[in-house]
Amino acid sequence: MKYQIKDYLRHHGFVGQTITVQAWVRTKRESKSVSFIALNDGSTLNNLQAVVDAGVVAEDILKLVTTGSCIAATGELIESQGTGQSVELKVTALEVYGTADPDAYPLQPKRHSLEFLREIAHLRPRTNTFSAIFRVRHTLGYAVHKYFNDNGFFYWNSPIITGSDAEGAGEMFRVTTLDPKNPPLKEDGSVDYKEDFFARETNLTVSGQLEGELAALALGKIYTFGPTFRAENSNTTRHLAEFWMIEPEMAFFDLIDNMDLAEDFVKYVIRYAVENCGDDLAFLEKRLLEEEKNKPQNERSPMPLLEKLQFVLDNDFERVTYTQAIEVLLQSKPHKEKKFQYPVEWGIDLQSEHERYLVEKHFKKPVILTHYPRAIKAFYMKEETEQVNEKGPTVRAMDVLFPGIGEIIGGSQREDNLDKLVARMKEVGIEPESMDWFLDTRRFGSAPHSGFGLGFERLILFVTGMGNIRDVIPFPRFPKSAEF
Amino acid sequence: MKYQIKDYLRHHGFVGQTITVQAWVRTKRESKSVSFIALNDGSTLNNLQAVVDAGVVAEDILKLVTTGSCIAATGELIESQGTGQSVELKVTALEVYGTADPDAYPLQPKRHSLEFLREIAHLRPRTNTFSAIFRVRHTLGYAVHKYFNDNGFFYWNSPIITGSDAEGAGEMFRVTTLDPKNPPLKEDGSVDYKEDFFARETNLTVSGQLEGELAALALGKIYTFGPTFRAENSNTTRHLAEFWMIEPEMAFFDLIDNMDLAEDFVKYVIRYAVENCGDDLAFLEKRLLEEEKNKPQNERSPMPLLEKLQFVLDNDFERVTYTQAIEVLLQSKPHKEKKFQYPVEWGIDLQSEHERYLVEKHFKKPVILTHYPRAIKAFYMKEETEQVNEKGPTVRAMDVLFPGIGEIIGGSQREDNLDKLVARMKEVGIEPESMDWFLDTRRFGSAPHSGFGLGFERLILFVTGMGNIRDVIPFPRFPKSAEF
Numbered sequence: 001m002k003y004q005i006k007d008y009l010r011h012h013g014f015v016g017q018t019i020t021v022q023a024w025v026r027t028k029r030e031s032k033s034v035s036f037i038a039l040n041d042g043s044t045l046n047n048l049q050a051v052v053d054a055g056v057v058a059e060d061i062l063k064l065v066t067t068g069s070c071i072a073a074t075g076e077l078i079e080s081q082g083t084g085q086s087v088e089l090k091v092t093a094l095e096v097y098g099t100a101d102p103d104a105y106p107l108q109p110k111r112h113s114l115e116f117l118r119e120i121a122h123l124r125p126r127t128n129t130f131s132a133i134f135r136v137r138h139t140l141g142y143a144v145h146k147y148f149n150d151n152g153f154f155y156w157n158s159p160i161i162t163g164s165d166a167e168g169a170g171e172m173f174r175v176t177t178l179d180p181k182n183p184p185l186k187e188d189g190s191v192d193y194k195e196d197f198f199a200r201e202t203n204l205t206v207s208g209q210l211e212g213e214l215a216a217l218a219l220g221k222i223y224t225f226g227p228t229f230r231a232e233n234s235n236t237t238r239h240l241a242e243f244w245m246i247e248p249e250m251a252f253f254d255l256i257d258n259m260d261l262a263e264d265f266v267k268y269v270i271r272y273a274v275e276n277c278g279d280d281l282a283f284l285e286k287r288l289l290e291e292e293k294n295k296p297q298n299e300r301s302p303m304p305l306l307e308k309l310q311f312v313l314d315n316d317f318e319r320v321t322y323t324q325a326i327e328v329l330l331q332s333k334p335h336k337e338k339k340f341q342y343p344v345e346w347g348i349d350l351q352s353e354h355e356r357y358l359v360e361k362h363f364k365k366p367v368i369l370t371h372y373p374r375a376i377k378a379f380y381m382k383e384e385t386e387q388v389n390e391k392g393p394t395v396r397a398m399d400v401l402f403p404g405i406g407e408i409i410g411g412s413q414r415e416d417n418l419d420k421l422v423a424r425m426k427e428v429g430i431e432p433e434s435m436d437w438f439l440d441t442r443r444f445g446s447a448p449h450s451g452f453g454l455g456f457e458r459l460i461l462f463v464t465g466m467g468n469i470r471d472v473i474p475f476p477r478f479p480k481s482a483e484f
Numbered sequence: 485m486k487y488q489i490k491d492y493l494r495h496h497g498f499v500g501q502t503i504t505v506q507a508w509v510r511t512k513r514e515s516k517s518v519s520f521i522a523l524n525d526g527s528t529l530n531n532l533q534a535v536v537d538a539g540v541v542a543e544d545i546l547k548l549v550t551t552g553s554c555i556a557a558t559g560e561l562i563e564s565q566g567t568g569q570s571v572e573l574k575v576t577a578l579e580v581y582g583t584a585d586p587d588a589y590p591l592q593p594k595r596h597s598l599e600f601l602r603e604i605a606h607l608r609p610r611t612n613t614f615s616a617i618f619r620v621r622h623t624l625g626y627a628v629h630k631y632f633n634d635n636g637f638f639y640w641n642s643p644i645i646t647g648s649d650a651e652g653a654g655e656m657f658r659v660t661t662l663d664p665k666n667p668p669l670k671e672d673g674s675v676d677y678k679e680d681f682f683a684r685e686t687n688l689t690v691s692g693q694l695e696g697e698l699a700a701l702a703l704g705k706i707y708t709f710g711p712t713f714r715a716e717n718s719n720t721t722r723h724l725a726e727f728w729m730i731e732p733e734m735a736f737f738d739l740i741d742n743m744d745l746a747e748d749f750v751k752y753v754i755r756y757a758v759e760n761c762g763d764d765l766a767f768l769e770k771r772l773l774e775e776e777k778n779k780p781q782n783e784r785s786p787m788p789l790l791e792k793l794q795f796v797l798d799n800d801f802e803r804v805t806y807t808q809a810i811e812v813l814l815q816s817k818p819h820k821e822k823k824f825q826y827p828v829e830w831g832i833d834l835q836s837e838h839e840r841y842l843v844e845k846h847f848k849k850p851v852i853l854t855h856y857p858r859a860i861k862a863f864y865m866k867e868e869t870e871q872v873n874e875k876g877p878t879v880r881a882m883d884v885l886f887p888g889i890g891e892i893i894g895g896s897q898r899e900d901n902l903d904k905l906v907a908r909m910k911e912v913g914i915e916p917e918s919m920d921w922f923l924d925t926r927r928f929g930s931a932p933h934s935g936f937g938l939g940f941e942r943l944i945l946f947v948t949g950m951g952n953i954r955d956v957i958p959f960p961r962f963p964k965s966a967e968f
Contacts, residue, residue, distance in 0.1 A: 001635050002736070004704060022736040024702075024929050042704035042735070043636060070701075070929040098900070098930030105928045122695075122921040123928070125702035134703060138638035145629045151485050152527060154622035159959040160644070160711045161657070161688075161726050163966040173645070173659045173681065175688065177715045180658065180667055180675045191664045197657070197715055197725070198966035204645075204659065211606075211959060211968060217554075218508075218609035219618060220488060220526035227644045227710065231661045231681055241681070242645050251526070252486070252506040416582070437606040437968050444589045444607070445508050445554040446582030475643040475695060482647040482682035484695060484921050 004043035008077060008087065020074040021048060021089060022097070024126065027109050028065055037065060039073065039089075042125075045132055045279045049080070049088040057094045067109050068100030068126070114471055121475055122484050129287055132280035133464050133472055136273055140460060141225075143272035144246055147265055148223045153248060156215045156222040158208025163200050164435070171231040172203035173241075204229035208247050209451060210380075210438050213414060216249040216449055217441045223248040225456070233479050237468040238406070240457060242477040249451035255382075255396040255413045258450035259368050262400055262409050263317050266454070273463050274309055281306055281463075288465040301404070302360070305465040308403070317366040317400065320358075322350075323389055325369055328362055329354055346391045349376045352406055359401045372397045379424045381412040398452070405462050411452020418442035488527035492561060492571065504558040505532060505573060506581070508610065511593050512549055521549060523557065523573075526609075529616055529763045533564070533572040541578045551593050552584030552610070598955055605959055606968050613771055616764035617948050617956055620757055624944060625709075627756035628730055631749055632707045637732060640699045640706040642692025647684050648919065655715040656687035657725075688713035692731050693935060694864075694922050697898060700733035700933055701925045707732040709940070717963050721952040722890070724941060726961040733935035739866075739880040739897045742934035743852050746884055746893050747801050750938070757947050758793055765790055765947075772949040785888070786844070789949040792887070801850040801884065804842075806834075807873055809853055812846055813838055830875045833860045836890050843885045856881045863908045865896040882936070889946050895936020902926035 005023060008014050023041035030036075033054050038047040050073045052062065065071060075091040082088070102108065106120055107127060117124040124130040145155065161175050177197040178184065184195040193201045208224035215222040224247040231241060253261065274281065285305035292300040303311060320328075329335055329344045334357060342351045350369075359367050371384055371394040381395035400409035415421045421442055422432045432439060460472040470476035475484050489507060492498050507525035514520075517538050522531040534557045536546065549555060559575040566572070586592065590604055591611060601608040608614040629639065645659050661681040662668065668679040677685040692708035699706040708731040715725060737745065758765065769789035776784040787795060804812075813819055813828045818841060826835045834853075843851050855868055855878040865879035884893035899905045905926055906916045916923060944956040954960035959968050 002741075004636060006636070022931070024931075042638075042702055068929045070931040097932065098926070098928070100928040107928075122698045122924060123702075125699055126929075131703060134640070134699070135638060138633075138640075141639045142629055142633045145626055149622075149626045152488060152490070154526075154619060155625045156618070156622075157711075157728060157958055159726065159961060159966070159968070161713070161961050161966055162968075164968065171661070173661060174664065175657045175659060176664070177655070177657060178664070180660070180662070181669070181673075183664055185665070189665075197963060198961065199964040200966060202966050214606045214968075215609055215618070215958065218526055218607075219615060227641075229645070242643065244641060257486075440606060442582070444582070444584040444591075445552045445610075447506070447508075447554040448581065474641055474699065477643060477645050477682065479681060480683040482643070482645055482684060482686050484643070484646075484648065484698075 005039065005041045005046070005048045006044035008048060009044065009046055009085075012086075014077045015079060015087060016076065018074065018076050018092075019089070020072055021050070022072045023048070023070070025065055025067055025069045025071060025100075027067055035062060035065075037071075037073070037091075039071075042131055045128060045135075045283055046085075049082070049085055050075070050091050051088055052091045052094065056091060061094060061096060064096045064099050065094070066100055066102050066105075068105040068107055070097040071095060072097065114468065118470060118476075125474070128283060130471075132277075132283050133460070133466065134474070135280050136277050136284070136464050137460050137472060139273050139276050140269050140463060141456070143269040144223075144225055144456075146272070147268045148248065151221075153221040153223045154215070154219050156208075156212055156219075156224050157226060158205065158211035158224050158247075160205050160227065161198070161202050162205045163198065163202050164210065172206060173229050173231045175202045175204060206230060207245065207453065209249065209453065210435075212247050212249040212451065213438070213449065214441055216251045216451065217445065217447060220252075221248070221250045235479055237470075238458070240469055240473065240476055240478060243469075243473065244456035245453050246456055247451060247453045249449065251447045251449045253413075253450040254448055255370065255398060255450060258411055258413060258452060259319060259370070259398050262398070262411060262452050262454075263368070266400070266409065266459070267313055269459070270309055270463060271313055274306070274313070281309070284464050284466075291467075301465065308465075309463065312366060312402075315365045317368050318363040319368045319370065320363070321371040321387075322369055322373065322394065323371065323391065325350070325354075325358055325367075328358065332357060332362070347373050347375065355401050355406050356403075360403050366403070367401045368398050369401060370396070370398045372399075377412070379428045379430060380414050380421070382415045383420065396450075402462055405458050408458050408462065409452050409454045411450065413448065413450040416442060416446045416448055418446065489523065489525045489530070489532045490528035492532060493528065493530055493569075496570075498561045499563060499571060500560065502558065502560050502576075503573070504556055505534070506556045507532070507554070509549055509551055509553045509555060509584075511551060519546060519549075521555075521557070521575075523555075526615055529612060529619075529767050530569075533566075533569055534559070534575050535572055536575045536578065540575060545578060545580060548580045548583050549578070550584055550586050550589075552589040552591055554581040555579060556581065598952065602954055602960075609958070612767060614955075616761075616767050617944070617950065618958070619764050620761045620768070620948055621944050621956065623757050623760050624753050624947060625940070627753040628707075628709055628940075630756070631752045632732065635705075637705040637707045638699070638703050640692075640696055640703075640708050641710060642689065642695035642708050642731075644689050644711065645682070645686050646689045647682065647686050648694065656690060657713050657715045659686045659688060690714060691729065691937065693733065693937065694919075696731050696733040696935060697922070697933065698925055700735045700935065701929065701931060704736075705732070705734045719963055721954075722942070724953055724957065724960055724962060727953075727957065728940035730938045730940055731935060733933065735931045735933045737897075737934040738932055739854065739882060739934060742895055742897060742936060743803060743854070743882050746882070746895060746936050747852070750884070750893065750943070751797055753943070754793055754947060755797055758790070758797070765793070768948050768950075775951075785949065792949075793947065796850060796886075799849045801852050802847040803852045803854065804847070805855040805871075806853055806857065806878065807855065807875065809834070809838075809842055809851075812842060816841060816846070831857050831859065839885045839890045840887075844887050850887070851885045852882050853885060854882045855879070856883075861896070863912045863914060864898050864905070866899045867904065880934075886946055889942055892942050892946065893936050893938045895934065897932065897934040900926060900930045900932055902930065
């Protein structure tokens with residue numbers, strides 16, 4: 001494999017060698033006697049400085065070397081004369097692959113707003129900020145696969161197109177090849193999906209969990225890592241219509257095992273990013289400080305980025321039951337001073353303001369909330385029988401809450417008793433017959449099992465310190481936008 | 485992390501310890517004095533034998549221990565008394581988690597046809613064959629990520645829902661939230677997609693390549709690994725409507741670099757599976773021999789599975805131009821004896837019979853075919869200027885052909901010249917304006933670059949020796965079928 005700039009900057013052994021660097025020009029500074037070209041090939045945040053003495057490269061060629069152009073520069077790699085870099089390239093020959101007209105190329109060396117860069121999402125990976133984000137995204141993704149592989153999990157691909165619509169986790173996108181204007185109709189006037197590609201109505205998956213459970217009850221420990229979809233009209237900095245989910249599912253894991261795994265897993269991938277993306281994270285930390293400079297103190301991040309990440313790694317997550325959390329909220333100053341927008345009482349679905357109070361003000365670290373009221377959680381969660389709560393039935397759910405992000409992981413032990421599961425489905429209005437395949441797992445060789453889901457982009461938000469989820473996925477999809 | 489059966493079978497240090505094994509029952513053999521239970525927890529193909537002396541477990545409990553049931557068995561791990569296994573579990577206590585009524589559970593210990601198992605795809609991972617396939621699938625998937633990570637590539641998520649319909653790689657699935665029966669119409673009577681979720685017509689991606697090119701021209705080397713979709717009415721053993729593609733895209737790679745990468749990559753992942761899935765592949769090899777026993781000699785695989793894989797690892801792929809391949813075919817016996825169904829002449833799209841002749845009969849190893857006629861290849865492939873062919877223009881394309889599979893990889897150097905690319909788009913009827921974002925990569929800092937696509941399921945077919953692509957993905961999607 002060819003060497004890249006990250007190799008030349010890292011290994012001293014290249015000094016004295018004649019090399020050819022193929023890269024994009026970030027900036028060019030010129031004087032009468034010499035030109036300095038900052039080269040970046042995407043392999044690292046750091047540029048390699050190319051030094052071109054006057055006369056070495058023809059004037060009309062050097063003129064084409066502008067910000068954004070792509071060149072091949074050949075020369076000797078030498079110890080740097082200036083400060084700020086260890087080596088530089090003393091150019092003896094230069095070829096221009098592709099120009100970038102300074103009057104047309106939008107990424108000139110100046111500050112660009114994130115909003116502007118979002119509009120040119122096809123070019124933004126060429127900026128320092130977005131190349132750093134996408135390198136961190138890669139590294140986190142790799143850490144996910146490495147963690148699960150090293151711990152005996154099998155990668156499982158739940159289907160993307162699904163005929164199952166039972167989970168009810170949100171509104172879905174329909175997948176179809178029917179004539180959009182004149183769909184075939186049945187005698188009763190409804191659309192005849194028998195004529196559709198799959199001979200039934202199909203949608204994009206909202207979660208790979210149910211199919212993941214099938215796999216866990218055969219292979220033991222599995223995880224999915226793939227795209228999921230929600231057709232919700234949410235125009236927020238925390239929601240996407242298309243996002244990547246990581247969903248491990250484990251036979252023979254109870255709620256405690258599930259919590260232990262979630263904490264160990266999320267710490268592992270964050271640590272992996274800290275250890276492997278030092279330059280990128282340091283850059284993103286500076287970016288965040290810069291961005292927050294003009295904000296009032298109480299809107300700034302409480303710690304610099306790397307300190308925040310280290311803090312998560314160094315501390316045990318606080319494990320608290322929902323009932324305890326409600327107690328804490330009822331005793332809290334904002335509740336007593338009626339500062340919460342939403343009322344607090346046992347049975348409510350916690351609002352963002354409540355979660356943030358618990359995580360950021362009270363416990364001051366990641367929190368795992370467990371044993372939520374059954375009424376506000378999904379039908380497949382196992383009812384708690386050991387830890388009876390006088391307010392009402394609870395389920396063995398666990399949500400991991402992170403500072404600044406809120407819920408980053410949602411999971412539970414699954415109901416493995418066929419009769420209880422069927423009864424619960426009927427209660428919430430799901431036809432058990434429509435999910436007979438799912439019930440087979442409880443009918444034959446059922447086992448205690450657990451799992452959770454982690455939204456990959458929310459993890460990237462946390463690790464990069466970015467504020468808008470549209471900035472941590474290459475091409476964000478949200479209402480009224482599916483560009484590129 | 486808890487230990488699993490694969491750990492107990494592998495590490496001798498557990499002998500003498502009292503352990504609890506949680507697993508599914510594959511079979512039970514009983515005599516008056518003792519019961520032998522074969523336990524499998526999905527972590528490995530191999531079972532752990534549990535030995536229950538008469539009287540140790542109550543009769544009514546032991547009666548529930550049938551094929552497919554799930555149990556926890558506690559006891560001492562001892563050196564095995566019988567042959568065929570190194571250790572066994574001398575049971576002192578046994579708990580049944582989930583029963584499996586022998587009259588209802590379909591996976592009784594007997595031969596099941598692959599067709600039957602396809603109908604119960606939600607249970608088939610519990611069989612030896614499918615658990616082996618899915619462990620191999622996992623291992624190949626992990627090898628893909630490891631190879632690219634170790635070689636400086638960044639994982640890139642091209643969008644799944646796309647507003648781009650320009651590549652024309654095949655028929656597409658529409659993604660919509662419009663009322664299926666009464667879609668909003670414009671004044672001219674056409675469907676008003678401004679009212680749809682994304683305010684435009686959107687489809688499921690057929691390839692992540694174009695967005696991958698954007699990334700390569702910023703980050704250097706990237707790869708995608710995600711689901712892609714084709715709404716083609718193909719009911720074959722080689723096609724799926726939903727399948728996973730791996731698409732690396734590299735700045736500064738020419739056609740030769742691209743071929744070198746493809747060969748090195750595919751050998752790496754196959755070697756990784758051979759080294760890490762020995763038991764599963766040995767089992768699948770036996771399965772294939774068994775399946776082919778009753779076939780005529782000329783329909784059987786020419787080599788046993790592991791020998792075939794080793795053969796691919798040990799041999800250089802044959803690199804041949806399309807023009808040379810046509811020459812070989814014109815000189816071939818089947819052509820001269822008019823045994824080919826389709827005629828052979830320069831300019832044809834090679835048919836499966838031609839590819840198989842080249843790979844299986846003539847060269848007898850994987851073949852990389854290059855320099856196809858421009859007319860039969862995609863618009864984005866770079867025209868060859870150095871190696872001029874008198875029959876007509878060619879492009880720097882490369883297809884890797886595998887025995888038994890046909891095309892497993894398709895790739896090319898990409899056209900990096902803006903004017904040539906625009907001219908070619910117009911020639912094939914693509915509006916350049918509709919892909920202005922894509923053209924920006926050639927407009928600003930264009931660079932020589934290359935890439936290829938590999939269908940993950942075709943690779944799994946090759947490595948597992950399975951004959952039908954519906955058997956190497958958990959839940960296959962094809963015309964008239966989107967079960968589970």
